[in-house]
Structures are given as C-alpha cells and as structure tokens.
Amino acid sequence: MEQQDRYIRFDWAIKRLLRQKANFGVLEGLLTVLLGEEVKIIELLESESNQQTIDDKFNRVDIKAKNSKGEIIIVEIQNTRELYYLERILYGVAKAITEHISLGERYYEVKKIYSISILYFDIGKGDDYLYHGQNNFTGVHTGDRLEVTTKEKDALVHKLPAEVFPEYFLIRVNEFNKVAVTPLEEWIEYLKTGCIRPDTTAPGLEEARKKLIYYNMSTEERHAYDEHLNAIMIQNDVLDGAKLEGRIEGRMEGLEEGLEEGLRKGRIEIARNLKSMGMDIAAIQKATGLLPEEIQRL
Known part of the structure; x- marks a missing residue:
C-alpha cells in the first residue's frame, strides 16, 4: 500500500486546487520565499491562458494573480522544451500590462508585473537553478543607477525603474541538486521531487502538506x-x-x-x-x- 503522504505535483495543483481562495496560502508561500517579502493574493485574474482542460492547454499551466499592492504576478509552468520561450514570456508580460490598463487611463495606472517561470526542461547554459532579471538603468561612465522623479498627489516621488519595469524569475527545477536547507530550497525540492519534509516551516509548504495529498482527491x-x-x-x-x-x-x-x-x-x-x-x-x-x-x- 502506498504511503499516505504522496503529494500532488505543483503543476497539477496550480491548475486545479490552488485557484480556490481557501488554498491561496500555498502559492503565497512560494511567492514569499521567492520575492523575499510577504505576499498576499487578493484575487486570481482570468486571461486566455488560464485554461482548465488538457485540450485547451497541454504544455503549460498559468496562474495570474493580483497581490495586496495591486501588482500582477504571472506563474507559469513549462514541462517540455519550447524554442522561443523567452520571446513568449516577454509577450505574456506585455499582454498582462495592456490587459490591465484601459484606453484613456494615465500611464500611472500601469501595473508592476512579476513573471515566474518554473521550468522542467533545459533552457540553456548556466549553473544556477534560479535566475532573476529586471530593468535597471546604469550610467555608462559613472556606474550610478538612474532614479526618476515624478509628481504624484502634489508630492515629488523618487522611483527606480525596477519599481515599474517587470521582473522575471526563471526556476530551472532540474538543475537543483543539493540538500535543501533554506525555505526556497525546500520549495525547489518539492517542485522537483514532490516531497515535503514533515517538519517543514517554509511558508506555504506546511499548508501544502495538508491540502495537496494525493489520496484526498476523488x-x-x-x-x-x-x-x-x-x-x-x-x-x-x-x-x-x-x-x-x-x-x-x-x-x-x-x-x-x-x-x-x-x-x-x-x-x-x-x-x-x-x-x-x-x-x-x-x-x-x-x-x-x-x-x-x-x-x-x-
């Protein structure tokens, strides 16, 4: 008889179970350890990629959420190789930006986007299992970072471009080959193996142990x-x-x-x-x- 603590793969959970508000805590945990700050999901947003059946969407699973800051978070899982994956995630971010600003609204309404890709294929060369990219403008001669001054609500506000431009996270699951010590590493271990240690205190994983049990499904x-x-x-x-x-x-x-x-x-x-x-x-x-x-x- 198989052990009771067999857990559902994250790609299936994010497609079926984590869309329920009662289960938001699991996804919030992953985002919290990844972004380095507490993340609270207010609601899930629909888009053409949020499909529910294998016929609609075979290779990848998406979730698009809005956090308590009004920022948009896209989580996408890719199981097999795609030749133009970088171009596609760029398109997905651009589409999310335009989906959430109406014609005639001020550019101030543009939402910050976080794009998180969980990859189960070899995207290219690199020794790390986690890569992070964002837009910074650096002085060619001085090396300083550009800070933009804007006027909002009759007050001067200083913004770094990174506060406005999208951020991209590429998680190369198959490249993770170490003993999990940190909460982030415990999450990557679960993404790769489906295992969650009984004594975990990583945000979201303790809740996942209760809600993502294989035998709890019909x-x-x-x-x-x-x-x-x-x-x-x-x-x-x-x-x-x-x-x-x-x-x-x-x-x-x-x-x-x-x-x-x-x-x-x-x-x-x-x-x-x-x-x-x-x-x-x-x-x-x-x-x-x-x-x-x-x-x-x-």
Whole structure:
C-alpha cells in the first residue's frame, strides 16, 4: 500500500486546487520565499491562458494573480522544451500590462508585473537553478543607477525603474541538486521531487502538506492526475530520444542541422501520440508547433 503522504505535483495543483481562495496560502508561500517579502493574493485574474482542460492547454499551466499592492504576478509552468520561450514570456508580460490598463487611463495606472517561470526542461547554459532579471538603468561612465522623479498627489516621488519595469524569475527545477536547507530550497525540492519534509516551516509548504495529498482527491480526480503524469512522461521520453537522435545526426551531418531534425521528429512523434489520445488539432498545434495539415496527415 502506498504511503499516505504522496503529494500532488505543483503543476497539477496550480491548475486545479490552488485557484480556490481557501488554498491561496500555498502559492503565497512560494511567492514569499521567492520575492523575499510577504505576499498576499487578493484575487486570481482570468486571461486566455488560464485554461482548465488538457485540450485547451497541454504544455503549460498559468496562474495570474493580483497581490495586496495591486501588482500582477504571472506563474507559469513549462514541462517540455519550447524554442522561443523567452520571446513568449516577454509577450505574456506585455499582454498582462495592456490587459490591465484601459484606453484613456494615465500611464500611472500601469501595473508592476512579476513573471515566474518554473521550468522542467533545459533552457540553456548556466549553473544556477534560479535566475532573476529586471530593468535597471546604469550610467555608462559613472556606474550610478538612474532614479526618476515624478509628481504624484502634489508630492515629488523618487522611483527606480525596477519599481515599474517587470521582473522575471526563471526556476530551472532540474538543475537543483543539493540538500535543501533554506525555505526556497525546500520549495525547489518539492517542485522537483514532490516531497515535503514533515517538519517543514517554509511558508506555504506546511499548508501544502495538508491540502495537496494525493489520496484526498476523488477517484476521478486521481485518474485524471495519473493520466496527466503519463502524458508528461510520454513527451519527455520522446524528446529525450529526439535529442539523442539529433546528436547522432549532428556528428554525421553537422550538429545544428541534426539537432533541429531530431527535435522536429520528436514533435511529430508527440503529435502522433496526442492524436491517438483523441486530442483535437488546435491543442496539438499548441503543444508541438506543427501545422494543422501536418497533424492531419499523421
């Protein structure tokens, strides 16, 4: 008999369970340890990416929330490789900004955006498991940071660009290979392994131990969850094979061409599997990037 303390993967929890106000504390805990300040979620915001079914959104899971400061937080989980991921998260941030300012409103109403990407694929070179980027304007000759002065409510207010421009966090889950000591490390350990230590005091994880137990789900929910895990395993296995094939072809015909061909074959194989599972053409196109006519021929 399996142990009772089997926990639901975070990508599934964020899609199904953490959208409930009673469970906001779990997500608030992750954001608190990541941003280094207490975060309170006021409400979840809807967008075209907040889909509920596997057909609508196969590869990634998004949540868009507003915190107590009125700032917007986007959390996105990506299970498999996407060639233009950086461009897509930039687009997602830009879209969030424009979604939350109405025509005719002052630029003062532009919301600060935090973009948090939890990645289960190799996005590139780098030794760390957490990367953070934000906009700063630094003097080319002096090295000082620009501070902008604005007038708000008849008072002069000094702002750093980082207080206005978006911030990006890339969590490379698979690169975490250490004993978890800090609350942030405990969170990354959970994201990677699904394990939560019994004596955890990390914000959000103690609540997750109570609310994300696998056996608390109904039989139907457990079945859907298990199918979700199987689909991810299929994708990863196929892509791993594609990478190997690409490396082999690369040695024979040129590395770049071989990798590209290997990845394409991998996408075709994924599309074939998803089609056999009954997924519609539009959803398969989102997951693989193939053209509809290519998918129909499979």
